[in-house]
Structures are given as C-alpha cells and as structure tokens.
Amino acid sequence: MSVSQIFPKSLPVSSFFLAFRGISTTSSVCKNRKCGVPKVTPFRTHPLTYEEAQPPSKIYVTKGWLSWNTSNLYEEKRHAETTFEDLIIRKFMFGTWHGILASEVVIKRRHNMIVLAFLASMEHALQRQVYFLQGYTEELLTNWFKCPVKVELSAVSSKNDVIFKKI
C-alpha cells in the first residue's frame, strides 16, 4: 500500500507531514538521565518531602531505606517474594489511603510480622475514616499475606507540614 492510496492527491501536502510527524526515525539522544531526581519547575513551586528531596545517591547517608527486611542479607532467602509483597503493599496503600498519605510507606518486617509506618494528613479525612482505614488495611493485608500486619501511622494536620523544600 503506497502513501498515495492512504492520502488522496486532493489533500494538501501539509496534511501529509502532519500525519507522519509523530514518528521519529533518528537514533535516540542518549543523555544521562537520572532517575529519582525530580526536575526543577520554572517558578520553583513543586513541593517535596524530605524523602523526595534526597537523591538515591544519598540513601544510607541522609536518609534510610523504605523496606526493612532480611532477605537481601548474604545467604538469606525470599528476595523475590519480599520485594513483590512490598510492591503489592505499596500499591494497596496508595489506593486505599488515596489523598491521605503524606509520606512514603516504610515497610518493616520482624519475625513474621509486617509493620507499616507512614504519615497521614488529616486535611481531607475524618478521624473515624482513618480508624476504619487502619482496621481495613490490617485485616485485608493480614489475610492476604497470612501474617500479622500492623499499621503505625502518625497524623499530620496537612500536607504543607511535610514540605521540606520547593523546586
């Protein structure tokens, strides 16, 4: 099928370029793109928490880890299982506590227990909603992972309280 079949000759030439403009056939520009380092906005209005403000290279220097478990120690088991469970927990927390989470969730494992620690902003949430969500989270995750899950949340009055800097 040729181009002339798709675009009849009656159409202007500009429409031809318009249709094919989206496809780039040149090789990609391999710039050194950093992951985990947010870009600065034109007027420096984007708020960041302390956790987000530290680049990944500062882990173990100015900030700690978000998952605390023994699976990555030498000669220990369950790397993949632990990582995948943590992923599910983070997804679940993001959806369940939508708009309430004011920080990342720290997942701590000791023995067979999972402890979830995070900040909850009370700006748009009622107290009884938070109590419900706490029980809901513990109950569901406990049943899914077949081990006790505890929620240890700290409340902040608004997300403005956790702004470390604006970029």
Next chain:
Amino acid sequence: MAAPLLRSCRLGASLFTAQSQTANKVSQYSTSESLVTSTGKKDKLYRQLTLEIKGHDSAILNSYQKFTAMAAKELGVNIVSMCDPPRIFTRMSLMKSVFVHKKHFHQYEMRTMYKVFQIKHITGSTASTFLEYIQRNLPEGMAMKVTKIQIEQLPSHIKPPADAANQIQSSQQTTKH
C-alpha cells in the same frame, strides 16, 4: 524435689554451694544440675551458645551489641566474646549497553555486616529466657542464628571398661573418707 521457689530459673545467681565433686562441676552454671523443671525433667546444660547476627547497617548492629551486653550484664549471663567477623559485600553490576557508554555503568551493592556473641555455661531455662528477651528486641532487617552446644549423658548401653570402672569406684570411696 527442689522447693518451688528455686525451681524457676535464677539468672546468674550462684544459689548453691557445691557439696560434692559432681556439684562442683556444675556450679559454674547459673542453676544447679539437681534442679528439676515443673514437668519433672532435669534442666538442660549448654556448654556454649553462639549467636550470629547479621544486618545491613553497622550503627544498628553496634547498638544491638550494646543492648545485648547490657542485658547479659544485668541478668548475669556470661558472654565470653563479642566479635565482628569480616563483612561481605554482594555487588551487582548494571550496564544497559553491551559495549560502549561506560559512563552509564552502575554498581549496586548489598552489604552484610556480622556480629558473633559467644555465651559459655548456661542452663536451658536461663538460655530460653535470655534468648527470648533479646530476640524480641531484635530490630528490623537483622537476622540471628543461634547454635547451641548441649551436654548429654553417655547412653546407657555405653559403659566404661571394667578396669576404669573399678578405678572410678575406688577414687570415689577415697574422697568420701
């Protein structure tokens, strides 16, 4: 049968004065050999407990070592050595490109630091109490391996040769006089 008060484990207190030679041997333990547990069985004797602890963060390991030493001191548990064996770094190299673009080479590493505590001469009840206390306070991201060396009696079907048995008997008689 020992008095019920003495039946519970007395951490660290040397309660009993050695009355015979056999009692002398076990007097270094925190409880006497003659003590029986509530189920009527004799308490176990451990010659050595080895606690191997590993974690990612040396600061937490040091803190835990301090805690364990303090707990052992308060409870009178005899920790003979606390050492840190060589650490192990597991490295993962990441290079998306097969050949060029060495600028984008990344290396991730998982650090494992160790601590080894050795406890000598401890009874079963003391060991279980002490271990439960320190294990319940084990922080997140730290693993512990406990190796126990228990003292067992010779099985009844193994007996010393006749000469040796006579010698033991005669030596016991002399000590009684």
